[in-house]
Structures are given as structure tokens and as C-alpha cells.
Amino acid sequence: MRVTTDLWVSALLRRVFSDGGFAAIVKRGAGEAGAVFVLCRNRLGEVWLFGPAPQTSYDSARPDDRYFSQLYAGDDAQAIEARLEKEKRFDPDIWVVEIEAGQTPVDELISVTTP
Template sequence: MAPDAGPTARLTSAMLVGALRRRVAAAGGFATVIVKGDEISGVILIQTLEKGELSGLFERVSNFAGGHALLRCGPDVGEGVQAIDAYLARRRRSDPDLWVVELDIPQAERFAVETLC
């Protein structure tokens, strides 16, 4: 019988957001924490932009296989910034531990997937 290795260590939300911000900055982009959530286990939402233009909203979710995935969430970008802002406000009211991070860099979704998943 193999010895119990104990609980699996996992990176905190704050560590993941910090790593994502550093990677984006190192590649010449901008990463800003719009709303700071729970340091340990807050859900992370990523708002992506390219040259200042909103391109998507994504949420880091469990893939139920021990890992994570990044899924598009919220209203369609075509509905405008007001719809996105209203969605984020609703999410914050229901989950005050939520992180909202804005990335302005080409292929922002790729950076988020590579860092958070």
C-alpha cells in the first residue's frame, strides 16, 4: 500500500494572477487587476482587449479532471461595454471573492490559458 502523500498543493488565486500579470508584461502587454478577490481561492475572470478594444470575457473553471479550463462567459462583446460592466457588477454582488483581471495584448486568451489552466 502506497503512503498517503497528503493534500495536493495548489497555487492560490493571487499567485496565478501575479504570474499572469508578469507574463503579459514581459511580452509587452498590459495586465491590470480591476477587482481583487479572495487571495486563496477566488474565482478568476479575465477581460481581454487588443489595442484597447474589448475582445472577450472568460472564466477559469474546473474541468472536473483535476485541472482547469478557460470558458467564455457573460454577454457577447457586440452587446457593448455597458452589458459587460452590468454582468461583472452582478457577478461581484453574488461572489465578492471574485477576481477581475484585464489583459491588453494580442492573443490575450492564449496567455490566460497557458498561465491559468
């Protein structure tokens, strides 16, 4: 059984904080099953946006896991805001979580797949 989005996001925030990073919920979506977008920043101003991976990326042996794919990488904050606004218009129940990872790399905090 898949955990609720609210619980999953809480666990992500706790893990980021425990590793010396910072995390905040930018937009709270549907508590039970909202899609999660993760915005990652580093101290050099680089930004990455990760969103739900396509269904073809999911492993049939682990159907309850959450997988993410990289949607953007760079330093243009306006491009990310435009992308998130587009996603919010499509689905107003999305979650947006911003993190600045500490000791643990982002790809270890969330399951990132390549298309």
C-alpha cells in the same frame, strides 16, 4: 496542490508584461481561492470576458489547472460591467483582471475551453 489565486494572478500579469502587453487588477478578491475573471481588450475596441469554466471542463489528469470559458465577445462595455456586477453580487471575493495582450494571444495566456 493548486497555487493561490494571488500567486496565479501575479504570474499572469508578469507574463502579459513580459510579452509586451498591459495588465491590471481591476478588482482584488480572496487571495487564497477567489474566482478569476479576465477582461481582454484589443486596440480596435473589441472586448472579451472569460470566467471560470464549468467543472465538467476540467481534466482529471490535471485537476489543479485553471480553465476559462468565454462569457462575452463584442464591443458593449456596459454589458460586461453588468455581467461583472452580477458576479460580484453572487461572490464578492472574485478577481477581475484586465489585459491587453502583446505578442502572445489570450488563449495562450489562459487555458480557454469550449463548453
